[in-house]
Amino acid sequence: MTxxxxxxxxxxxxxxxxxxxxxxxxxxLAAFLFVxxxxxxxxxxxxxxxxxxxxxxxxxxxxxxxLRFTIQLALVSMVGAMVIGxxxxxxxxxxxxxxxxxxxxxxxxxxxxxxVLLIFFCALGLPAYGVRLSLFWYVALGLIVYNSxxxxxxxRAGILSLDxxxxxxxxxxxxxxxxxxxxxVIPQAARRMIPAIxxxxxxxxxxxxxxxAIAFEELLRRAQINGEFFQNRLxxxxxxxxxxxxxxxxxxxxxxxxxxxxxxxxxxxxxxxxGGGMDLAVLGAQADAAGGGGAI
Amino acid sequence: xxxxxxxxxxSFILAFMIGIxxxxxxVSPVPPLRWASATYIELVRNTPLLVxxxxxxFGLPSAGFTFSFYAxxxxxxxxxxxxxxxxxxxxxxxxxxxGQGEAARAVGLTFPQTLRLVVxxxxxxxxxxxxxxIFIALLKNSGLAVVINVPELTAAANEVGTNTARxxxxxxxxxxxxxMLTVPSGFFVTWLEHKVAIKR
Numbered sequence: 460m461t462x463x464x465x466x467x468x469x470x471x472x473x474x475x476x477x478x479x480x481x482x483x484x485x486x487x488l489a490a491f492l493f494v495x496x497x498x499x500x501x502x503x504x505x506x507x508x509x510x511x512x513x514x515x516x517x518x519x520x521x522x523x524x525x526l527r528f529t530i531q532l533a534l535v536s537m538v539g540a541m542v543i544g545x546x547x548x549x550x551x552x553x554x555x556x557x558x559x560x561x562x563x564x565x566x567x568x569x570x571x572x573x574x575v576l577l578i579f580f581c582a583l584g585l586p587a588y589g590v591r592l593s594l595f596w597y598v599a600l601g602l603i604v605y606n607s608x609x610x611x612x613x614x615r616a617g618i619l620s621l622d623x624x625x626x627x628x629x630x631x632x633x634x635x636x637x638x639x640x641x642x643x644v645i646p647q648a649a650r651r652m653i654p655a656i657x658x659x660x661x662x663x664x665x666x667x668x669x670x671x672a673i674a675f676e677e678l679l680r681r682a683q684i685n686g687e688f689f690q691n692r693l694x695x696x697x698x699x700x701x702x703x704x705x706x707x708x709x710x711x712x713x714x715x716x717x718x719x720x721x722x723x724x725x726x727x728x729x730x731x732x733x734g735g736g737m738d739l740a741v742l743g744a745q746a747d748a749a750g751g752g753g754a755i
Numbered sequence: 756x757x758x759x760x761x762x763x764x765x766s767f768i769l770a771f772m773i774g775i776x777x778x779x780x781x782v783s784p785v786p787p788l789r790w791a792s793a794t795y796i797e798l799v800r801n802t803p804l805l806v807x808x809x810x811x812x813f814g815l816p817s818a819g820f821t822f823s824f825y826a827x828x829x830x831x832x833x834x835x836x837x838x839x840x841x842x843x844x845x846x847x848x849x850x851x852x853x854g855q856g857e858a859a860r861a862v863g864l865t866f867p868q869t870l871r872l873v874v875x876x877x878x879x880x881x882x883x884x885x886x887x888x889i890f891i892a893l894l895k896n897s898g899l900a901v902v903i904n905v906p907e908l909t910a911a912a913n914e915v916g917t918n919t920a921r922x923x924x925x926x927x928x929x930x931x932x933x934x935m936l937t938v939p940s941g942f943f944v945t946w947l948e949h950k951v952a953i954k955r
């Protein structure tokens with residue numbers, strides 16, 4: 460980062476202030492960490508016994524399998540959500556009012572309720588009506604339905620962000636509605652949406668942890684089980700969170716890099732995903748979001 | 756349901772404050788502050804909320820701090836949401852024209868003053884929309900407080916469902932309740948956005 464902040468180089472007094480504040484805050488931070496660690500140590504949280512299980516291969520395998528389930532869940536849900544999301548987006552832009560209305564109702568309903576509720580609903584409500592699936596599919600179903608509405612909105616924003624001229628040109632060449640969509644609009648929109656989709660994937664990965672609430676053995680649940688078995692709950696949770704952080708951080712970086720590359724290559728901004736990780740929730744207003752703005 | 760609203764509103768206010776402070780640190784010229792807040796944001800943002808909740812409940816007592824379930828929920832929710840607020844505010848700050856900062860320096864304002872009097876007011880107005888989105892997401896995330904025994908809306912739905920074995924109506928009821936909260940919030944945010952929009 461350059462030395463200019465908020466527009467201007469800092470003068471000598473500014474630099475001095477900066478150095479003083481740096482020193483003070485560094486000391487405060489160090490003190491804070493020190494206190495935290497000593498307190499943890501006092502309560503025996505830094506004991507070797509509590510951390511040793513993680514060097515056993517069985518335990519590591521246990522966690523890694525959890526991670527595998529988590530990733531499987533995320534990928535499956537993502538694919539499913541993309542398929543349904545595309546349908547929804549197209550439906551919302553349809554020319555028939557009824558189709559539009561149904562799609563809008565679907566999207567608004569599933570975006571407005573918590574994912575937890577949806578998953579509980581699938582896991583507890585469906586069996587009551589004779590639909591029995593594996594735990595994996597309960598969570599997956601909830602995730603797919605929920606994310607299809609979020610992705611639907613992203614897709615719609617993507618399609619709408621495309622320059623009108625493209626569609627007009629296509630029509631003037633004599634292409635029909637579906638031809639225009641398939642050959643002109645969607646390919647271009649898809650490119651712009653990739654960073655937003657990857658970003659949503661990060662959120663999706665985090666949401667897989669909700670599977671633990673219905674005892675599906677993904678990463679978080681396994682961390683809990685491990686914690687109870689070895690009586691090292693805190694440590695297990697810390698390990699699990701580290702795994703999540705590493706995976707998500709890598710994905711976020713990827714998303715950011717994709718967006719930068721996109722801007723350079725196609726001179727087209729990406730779809731802005733506000734709140735970067737929490738989903739789009741402002742009704743409809745995002746449809747016109749195009750380009751520019753901060754990459755969140 | 757009342758709990759849900761309480762949780763969300765309190766957490767949001769807290770998150771808002773945390774977020775602004777974190778954002779300010781993130782763009783500050785003081786390296787330790789920048790580093791500390793960047794670490795905080797990246798760490799917390801990339802962990803699932805559930806994991807954070809459990810960390811809070813199982814971890815903190817071990818470190819010597821104990822809070823009630825309710826307070827823990829608020830703390831976790833605000834810390835988590837605070838990161839998103841920080842990111843959004845930061846993008847808002849970045850979107851404020853550089854000329855503003857330069858002009859402020861020219862007039863002689865110090866960095867904190869510039870932030871407070873010039874940059875933030877403009878940044879915040881731009882950022883109202885996404886912040887609203889964050890609030891709505893918070894409303895929904897508060898549902899997770901059920902895992903640490905806070906009597907919240909999702910928990911109630913669960914209970915009613917288990918007691919009456921009529922899950923679908925119970926969940927539909929809860930869904931409607933959530934929708935009653937989120938949809939109007941959405942409208943309110945859009946309206947607010949228009950009111951404070953900076954006329955260009």
